[in-house]
Amino acid sequence: MEMPVLAAAVVPIFAANPFTDPVGVIHYLVVGAVLFTAGIACMTLKRNALGVLMGIELVLNGANMNFVAFSSPYLRADGAPTLGLDGQVIALFVILLAAAEAAVALAITLNFYNNHATVDVDRADDLKG
């Protein structure tokens, strides 16, 4: 059921000339989805604590992409409702909190490194029962 829907949706997109047609929300959402997926994959795959952190940044950025897309009036047909300023403000807060999160995560990583001499998250199993 889903795949035909997807195909039906995707085909017109590919049929359209990307060089002439204006960009819509959907374009940004696709980019956001790719970023999100890459982030999730990064978080699960990497054993390096810094890699995990980078995955988180990617995920947050993917979310941000959606917020900005929904807030932007350029990407909507004339008069269509947008998130307006709220989307931008939320994106802003996400960026700020991501910075804060990165600072704390780095501090934790640093402490972890001090205790274990590695940044391999698989070694963080001290609390395993």
Added chain:
Amino acid sequence: MEIFHVGNTVMGGSALMLDTLLPFAASVPSQHVSLPFGAVVLAGINWHSVLFLLFAALTCAFAIGVVAADNVVRMALYLVFSLGSAAGLFFLAGAEFIGAMQLMIYVGGTLVLLVFGVMLTAQAPFVSIKPSSSDKTLAAVAGASLLALLLTAVFSVDAWLAPGAGVVPPPSATPLGMALVGVRVDDSPVGAPSTGRSGYMLPFEIVSVHLLVVLVGAAYLARAKRRKTPRAIDALASSEPFAGRAAVSGAVQVTGARAAGGSSSALVGGGR
């Protein structure tokens, strides 16, 4: 009111620089549709779309690069490129302030990541903690499924599939700034003045305090532990009358260096 009717700038994109120097350029009138980042639709080519495709491709490619790379420093570099291109996308969406913010904070924060990557792997420059290939396969499968799911969801809303109109007021950071201090001056989504909507004063303050807390917290977590250690300068401390002063200056020098090399970069960078 102080208004500068310089709006022509917005339309010509980067081609303007020469235009302003060449008087003859102004002679031929033409019709363009205003789009953010100065892109124009002309003779069928939508430069806004082209730039979007460019930045989107870069963003996605480098995001995948982050996943694929094994070396932390390379990962960080790809992340920087990905986030930088994403900032370009924000500019294209008319969120210039968010874009600049992304460049400044996110990319700056990643800079610190990069530095840490270098520092924590310095003992063997190109050491990498590699995931096994089975993990990689699993991640690829899971990632592909997740992407398919997300894309399905994305394409399932008809309203999102509509192309953008492109003609709207040029971006300005002022409404955003005003909203952060509690005054909403922007249009409501449907076009009517939105008198009832509140600004973001309180969240803004909360985030500020949050940042401060994080700054202090990170400083505490990564703080320097002091330890008493005999040093060469102690030999001086016991014998000479001037040694007291000598020792003091020596200590200033050493602690200063410590702060410079390690923790302060983390603090300043992370806290921004």
Added chain:
Amino acid sequence: MADFLIGLGLPGWLAWTVAALVAAVLILNVIAGGALAFIWAERKIAARIQDRLGPTRTGGRFGWLQSLADGIKLLAKEDLMPEGADGLLFRLAPYVSFCASFCAFIALPFAFDVVGQRLNVGVFFVVAVLGLEVFGVILAGYASASKWSLFGAMREAAQVVSYEVPLGMCVVVPVMLAGTMDLVTIAEKQAGWFTNWYLFHDPFTFVVFWVYVTCAVASVNRAPFDLAEAESELVAGFHTEYSGLRWSFFFMAEYGSMFLVSALAAVLFMGGWNGPVPVATILGLSEGTGDTAAYLVRLIGLANLIGKATLGVLAMMWIRWTLPRLRIDQVMTTCLKYCTPIAAVMFAGAMLWQLFLPAGLLPGWRRPPGEVREGWLEGPGGSAVGHGVPVSGIGPASRDVLATRSPR
């Protein structure tokens, strides 16, 4: 120009591409050509400061072709890479540095309307992008597989990240006075005599300017803050292992950044393209009096801004050839214990001044600022921006008009 090309019969997309490329190449030339000129100037200035002659022969008199000759030599040099280096990053690093320096020029106005891309967050953009230059340095330091390079890179990271804080605070002061982050508007607000410059706006801005100068010198790694390449300590710091053209890219990035921060100082504090004496106004030229007049006004503005920026660059050279280098902890102390608090206090001071003495001590001496502010505070009814009070650049009201007017 694109229109001109269309007039010649070129297809539109090609015309715009060509026009955009020409503009990009122009900015590139500002950096590359500027770097050539500045390197020559630096050699001559250093020589004169040190009782030498500097280059005298290449290109006839004054050795004015020396930089070009050096450039050709660098082109011909072998592109070496250390054995243990991370090849990709090593090759990429100079370009990252250069691109960051180059990109920041996009938003820099050279004269009224002579700007690659006018951004309403211009200041923010320039400062943010300028901060990216450090990536190239860190990558170079890391990828060189040399300990000296690594030292240089780590120093640079700590230094640049720290100095961005006071630099940002300094930049915020003119932004606050102008009420916009648009560089064009900021410069435009200082039009007229030099007394209108934000440098002389109030005592706080005067102090802030000098803090900005300090931080700018530090953020572009010039002596006495040139720790990343500290010759006597780290051999050549982050670019120890580089040779030939790649090395020269670092060099161009450095000179590009120097010019950029100087130009930014000119725009933020010294009236941008508005000269100390409003020559154009005295001559009766203005944007409105015709194409030729507008052209002349811009030319004068261009000369003004480039002159000021060059002055800034020359001052940096002067400092470099006079002062010893600070130590890394002293550099950090300068930033964290002096620049940051001073900038913060001056920011608060300028803010209070703006609140209580908006007209300045000598009303009439300066144009009273603050017209736009009244517009902002019309209330949350959404009227300020949406309905006729464009704060930065154009509002929708003018948009419709513009759609029918030709781009200039």
Added chain:
Amino acid sequence: MAHLIDDDPRIIEFDVRTDEMLVNMGPQHPSTHGVLRLVLRTDGEIVSETEPHIGYLHRCAEKIGENVSPRQWIPYTDRLDYLAAMNMNLGWALTVEKLMRHEVSEKARHLRVLIAELNRIASHLVGMGAYGLDLGTFSPFLYAFREREKILDLFEEACGARLTYSYLTVGGATADLPSGWLQKCEAFLDQFEPVIKEYHALLTTNAIFVKRTAGIGLLSREMAIDYGCSGPVLRGSGVDQDMRRDGESIYTGMYDGYAFEVAVQKDGRYPRDHTYPTVPSEAILGDCWHRFFVRMLEVVQSMDLVRQAIDRYAACREPLGEPLKLSEKLPIGDAYLETEAPKGQMGFYVVGNGTSIPWRVRARSSSFSNLSVTHALCRGCLIADVPAIVGSLDIVMGEIDR
């Protein structure tokens, strides 16, 4: 002083678990004054161990000295401290003269003082300029060289060489000064005197310079003596010792009647302190700043001595006297003499066996002893301080490696 309690020197901060790094500074490094190789063990920017590796410039100078006659070895002494070749010539010549109990004429004595002190100025100028270079400022280096060039011009006129003079030799000097030389020398001194103020402005009192040198590389009085330091390094630590005053009579006799005060801090002040910039409050006796300052004072002191020597030399009516012949037999016996070279006490040892060729020749280099404190001084300092400290010792590798 309350705020200083936090900065207890015995407390080092430890935050990140760090690995030590072994870094080679030199032999090809811009600030190691020739071919010195320092192996630094560092923790980040902090140096925990500095090990000088020497010998890159070894050329068997002493062994050569045992195969040629003393006058033939003079050119080899030029190459010991090539920045102060005259002083090297003088040290060796005096040592051989001590062995032979030879006394030079009055005129030769004043000529030697004149030339040796002039070369001391030249040597300290290089030391000063190169020190500025170590701290990252290029211009004083060229200002120093500009003045040094004038001294070299004078030397060139006197002996034909600009670096390796072989001018002062056993039994006097190879030739008398040409006519008009004294006037040129005086003209130089008059012109040079105000230039010193510029040096003080650019370096000695420069805020950044003071920050980089004051309190850095502290060498205590005891340590300086224990390590056998000499010259400005020793006096910079407050030890009142100068071979020109405290040496053996054959050397101090040369300076008989000359008025000079040893440039050392006594009771908290330097001689003629009032004419010089005051000592900054951050500076501690024995740090890099004091070593540098002592050199600057010695430049003026040497200028004074040169002026006095010019007068005395001009007053001498007797001839200069011929240097000893190459074939002159050395008596059986040995002699050791230390002279005050610009870098410190330069000692020569010679054993004669009745032939014209010495049986044993040995040189005691001041730079060698001065360099030996590097390890002690650099422990716990920053990488940036290593050039500052090594530069303040003002070593010359030619003298160390011999």
